[in-house]
Amino acid sequence: MDTANKQIEQQITVLLRRVQRIHLSTTSGDVNLERSAYGIMCKLADEGPQRLGALAVAFGLDPSTITRQVQALEEIGLADRKTDPSDRRASILDLTATGRQVLDETRARRRSRLQSALSDWPEADLTDFGRLLKEFNASLDRLLEESTPPR
Template sequence: MAGGNDKIEQQMTTLLRRVQRIHISTSSGEMELDRSAYGIMCRVADEGPQRLGSFASAFGLDPSTITRQVQALERAGLAERHTDSADRRASILDLTDEGRVVLERTREFRRHRLDEILADWSDDDRAELGRLLEKFNTSMDALLERSS
């Protein structure tokens, strides 16, 4: 099994380098989203408005780091905070209309790049990659949950 893990680790290192290159090359044009902004925006779009603390937990970051990242999104007009009706001391982050438009354009562009990258892959191979990545991420989340 160690030999398999050696190959996986090597390929993950390669993947991480390439993901950074793809991120840089798939900025939405008029508005460049850094990785942290993109991650926060995707989480809000996919899971709905939420407290800042949920981002810190989900991304394994210090709350002050999330606060700085959220402030940058607010300054850019892509997100806004509202008082949490359940706890007036807390804030809920949501995307602005402009934020949703910028995120959708960025996602469309990234998905187009994926179509180019996977052009010669069968639908079954694409589905299998998606399934295995989801399984890997679920296993990683479980390990991180046990470690905290």
């Protein structure tokens, strides 16, 4: 397991570098999304409107940091906040129509790059890879939940 652990850690490090390069190569057009903005936008698109506090917890960030990142999205018209109807003291963030369009275009470019990179993989390997990535992320979520002190 020690050898496998070392290889996994090394490959994750390589993956992180590649992800940054993919991010830079697929951000084009009028809007250049920061990685943090892309992550927030994906979460909103995939899971629906969110309170800023929930976003801070999800990304493991201080509320002031997530607030700054959200303000940047709001300033360029990609997201907006509305009063939470269940608690008028809180606000909920969602994507604007422009934000959804920018995200859809960016995701399409990224998925096209991934499809090119994986075009010679057998379908069974793609299915296994997706399943294993999902399991890996779930394992990381459990580990982080266990090691994160309550707020």
